[in-house]
Amino acid sequence: MATSDDPQQSAQPAFEQEQLEERLVVVRVHGELDIGSADALRRALDEAESKPVDVVRLDASDVGFLDSTALGVILSCAQRMTGRGGRLELLCTSPAIRRVLDMTMISRTVHVIP
Numbered sequence: 001m002a003t004s005d006d007p008q009q010s011a012q013p014a015f016e017q018e019q020l021e022e023r024l025v026v027v028r029v030h031g032e033l034d035i036g037s038a039d040a041l042r043r044a045l046d047e048a049e050s051k052p053v054d055v056v057r058l059d060a061s062d063v064g065f066l067d068s069t070a071l072g073v074i075l076s077c078a079q080r081m082t083g084r085g086g087r088l089e090l091l092c093t094s095p096a097i098r099r100v101l102d103m104t105m106i107s108r109t110v111h112v113i114p
Contacts, residue, residue, distance in 0.1 A: 013037050013063075015044040023054040030062040033070035041070055045077040045088075056081060057089040057113075066097050071106055078110045087111050 013031030020026055025048045033041055048056045058074065060066070078088040089111045092098055098114065101107045 013040060015040065017044065017048060019051065019053075020057075023052075024057065025051055025053045025055075026057045026059055028059040028062070032065040033060070033063055034065060034067040035069040038069040038073050041073050045073065049077065049080060054086040055089055056086070057091060059091040060097065061091055061093040063092075063094065063097065066100060071100070071104060075106055075109060078106075082109075089113055 013029050013033060016028040016030075018026050018028070027044050027048050029041070029044070031037065045056065045058070056077065058077075074088070074090065081088045090101070091113045092101065093114070098107075098112070101110070101112055
């Protein structure tokens with residue numbers, strides 16, 4: 001059973017969703033995006049995609065770590081949004097995460113906002 005002192009529980013990210021404009025929804029994430037939080041990220045993005053929007057913006061400006069599992073979830077969402085004529089935007093202020101996005105060439109599929 002996890003307690004509030006359990007590092008696994010405290011590492012789980014928090015997600016907030018806000019519709020800013022009629023066709024734009026923002027999903028804000030606070031915490032790390034890794035294999036342990038991939039399902040939560042997938043659910044948050046799926047919920048945002050289920051709305052009649054053209055743009056889903058993932059605000060990852062408070063994310064300090066991003067692994068390949070989370071990158072896969074983000075890439076899948078971007079491909080689905082492109083397939084329906086929309087796009088996924090990733091707001092990313094971390095130079096380390098931006099480097100990973102550039103090295104993996106995900107920044108060619110996902111619209112990255114510095």
